[in-house]
Amino acid sequence: MTISGTTAAEIAGSVRDQVSSGELAPRAVLPPVRTLAAELGVNRNTVALAYRRLVEAGVAETRGRGGTVIAAVPQLAREGVGAGGASTDLASGNPDPELLPDILAVVRRGRYRRPLYGVPAVDPGLAEWASADFAEDIEQPFRTLVAHGAVDATERLLNAHLARGDLVAIEDPCFLASIGTLRLNGYRSVPVRVDGAGMRPDALRAALEDGARAVVCTPRAHNPTGASLTEERAADLRAILAGHPQVLVIEDDHFSAVSARPYHRITPPTTARWALVRSLSKFLGPDLRLALLAADPETTARLEARLSAGTTWVSHLLQHISRELLLDPAVHELHERARETYTHRSGLLVGQLHAQGIEVPHRPDGLNVWVELDVDGRSVADALGQRGWAVRPGHVFVPDGSAHRGAVRVTTSTITEPQAEAFAAELTSVVADLRAAGA
Numbered sequence: 265m266t267i268s269g270t271t272a273a274e275i276a277g278s279v280r281d282q283v284s285s286g287e288l289a290p291r292a293v294l295p296p297v298r299t300l301a302a303e304l305g306v307n308r309n310t311v312a313l314a315y316r317r318l319v320e321a322g323v324a325e326t327r328g329r330g331g332t333v334i335a336a337v338p339q340l341a342r343e344g345v346g347a348g349g350a351s352t353d354l355a356s357g358n359p360d361p362e363l364l365p366d367i368l369a370v371v372r373r374g375r376y377r378r379p380l381y382g383v384p385a386v387d388p389g390l391a392e393w394a395s396a397d398f399a400e401d402i403e404q405p406f407r408t409l410v411a412h413g414a415v416d417a418t419e420r421l422l423n424a425h426l427a428r429g430d431l432v433a434i435e436d437p438c439f440l441a442s443i444g445t446l447r448l449n450g451y452r453s454v455p456v457r458v459d460g461a462g463m464r465p466d467a468l469r470a471a472l473e474d475g476a477r478a479v480v481c482t483p484r485a486h487n488p489t490g491a492s493l494t495e496e497r498a499a500d501l502r503a504i505l506a507g508h509p510q511v512l513v514i515e516d517d518h519f520s521a522v523s524a525r526p527y528h529r530i531t532p533p534t535t536a537r538w539a540l541v542r543s544l545s546k547f548l549g550p551d552l553r554l555a556l557l558a559a560d561p562e563t564t565a566r567l568e569a570r571l572s573a574g575t576t577w578v579s580h581l582l583q584h585i586s587r588e589l590l591l592d593p594a595v596h597e598l599h600e601r602a603r604e605t606y607t608h609r610s611g612l613l614v615g616q617l618h619a620q621g622i623e624v625p626h627r628p629d630g631l632n633v634w635v636e637l638d639v640d641g642r643s644v645a646d647a648l649g650q651r652g653w654a655v656r657p658g659h660v661f662v663p664d665g666s667a668h669r670g671a672v673r674v675t676t677s678t679i680t681e682p683q684a685e686a687f688a689a690e691l692t693s694v695v696a697d698l699r700a701a702g703a
């Protein structure tokens with residue numbers, strides 16, 4: 265590699281040329297600032313600035329003591345990856361398709377007027393429904409918008425307010441797509457540990473003191489742990505956030521309509537930039553790609569400016585279908601059934617694990633049960649896989665994926681009583697084998 269130039273722009277340009285030509289491959293380590301500065305006969309600050317620009321542009325990454333390296337396309341874990349072959353799939357993180365409404369049945373219902381360029385970005389009937397729903401939980405002035413699901417909403421919100429390299433506080437363990445969104449957009453994550461009542465206040469305080477410019481928090485049915493904020497915990501987090509009014513607060517209430525827990529708000533009234541996001545994926549279906557969001561007026565103005573352009577337009581056909589479903593009493597009955605069914609199914613597994621002496625310390629809400637173990641989660645998932653059970657090992661949900669985590673996530677959205685019983689017995693036997701082997 266021969267990097268040339270005497271200004272920061274020239275040095276950064278020379279590196280970019282070599283990345284384009286393939287001379288510099290992904291993960292190649294750039295020379296230390298001091299070495300390159302001496303070689304080129306320039307000030308160290310000039311090289312440091314060139315490297316910073318490369319990081320901001322997503323061309324390079326800083327690895328602390330590992331130096332600056334050429335960025336590679338991130339390898340990201342994602343939801344929906346379940347069992348191969350003959351395994352029983354307790355890994356997917358998916359809702360039960362039987363508990364989702366028939367989308368096609370409502371396509372021709374109501375008024376859909378072939379919207380053309382220039383229509384308002386949000387379907388008025390859907391906006392009205394969403395505003396009434398959000399008004400029950402939000403006291404600040406807000407406006408409602410749509411996005412292509414919660415993951416897209418989170419990305420749009422972060423991109424509206426943050427710059428590459430900014431720190432974002434996320435839960436540890438964390439929903440896979442949030443980890444992915446941060447990595448793909450060049451934000452740095454600050455993990456905030458989660459216990460049975462949600463984000464831990466001491467960990468959130470530390471993340472904010474470390475300079476986090478945004479917080480992404482799941483108020484209930486946290487994925488992967490199933491934790492929901494208690495009223496007391498939400499009040500503690502709100503008090504901490506009140507000391508940082510400039511920090512963007514995103515609440516990802518992804519399980520809203522089918523959650524068995526009440527929503528407790530963590531956004532203080534003094535926070536300037538905030539959003540409450542409610543995905544429709546878990547109760548109308550992930551393929552609708554729709555989430556409703558309420559946010560402060562400045563944030564909604566920023567997001568709305570992009571809603572009528574190119575691929576960021578959220579189709580009115582999807583909005584029309586969502587509106588018809590959300591106004592349908594039969595769909596609300598289905599949600600009631602889904603809520604009870606998911607609670608019952610996770611309870612089946614928790615009960616069977618308890619019978620085997622494996623305790624899940626809190627009653628989970630959502631589609632998953634998080635089982636903490638004193639043996640390596642990877643080894644447990646591998647051994648279960650060999651016995652025909654697919655689960656996700658805990659380490660994939662850790663923002664710093666290299667960290668060990670003695671846990672597995674078990675998706676219970678479709679689990680039956682015999683499956684729960686058989687799985688609990690298999691898990692017990694696998695853990696005993698691993699303990700005996702000293703894993």
Ligand SMILES: Cc1ncc(COP(=O)(O)O)c(C=O)c1O
Binds near residue numbers: 357415518543
């Ligand atoms: C915490 C969390 N947020 C959001 C979602 C859904 O995202 P989307 O609305 O983009 O489908 C999920 C799905 O598993 C989730 O677990």
